[in-house]
Amino acid sequence: MNRIENKENVTNWLVWPLIFLFIAIVTGLFGFGIISGVSFAIAKWLAVIFIILFIISVIAHTIKSA
Numbered sequence: 001m002n003r004i005e006n007k008e009n010v011t012n013w014l015v016w017p018l019i020f021l022f023i024a025i026v027t028g029l030f031g032f033g034i035i036s037g038v039s040f041a042i043a044k045w046l047a048v049i050f051i052i053l054f055i056i057s058v059i060a061h062t063i064k065s066a
Contacts, residue, residue, distance in 0.1 A: 014050065016046050017043045017044075017046040017047040018043075019043075020039045020042045020043035020046065021039070021040065021043040023035070023036075023043075024036045024039035024040035024043060028040075
C-alpha cells in the first residue's frame with residue numbers, strides 16, 4: 001500500500017462522521033428529533049473511534065521509527 005491510498009482511506013474515515021453530523025443538524029432544524037439524535041450519536045461515536053485509531057497509529061509509527 002502506498003501513501004496515496006492511505007491518505008484516501010483516512011479521508012474516507014473523516015467523511016462519515018461529518019455526513020452524520022450534517023444529517024443531525026439538518027434533521028434537527030426541521031424538527032425530526034429521533035433521526036437527529038441517532039445521527040448525532042453515530043457521528044459522535046465515529047469521531048471518537050477515529051481519534052482513538054489516530055492516536056494508536058501515531059504511537060505505533062513512533063515506536064516503529066525509533
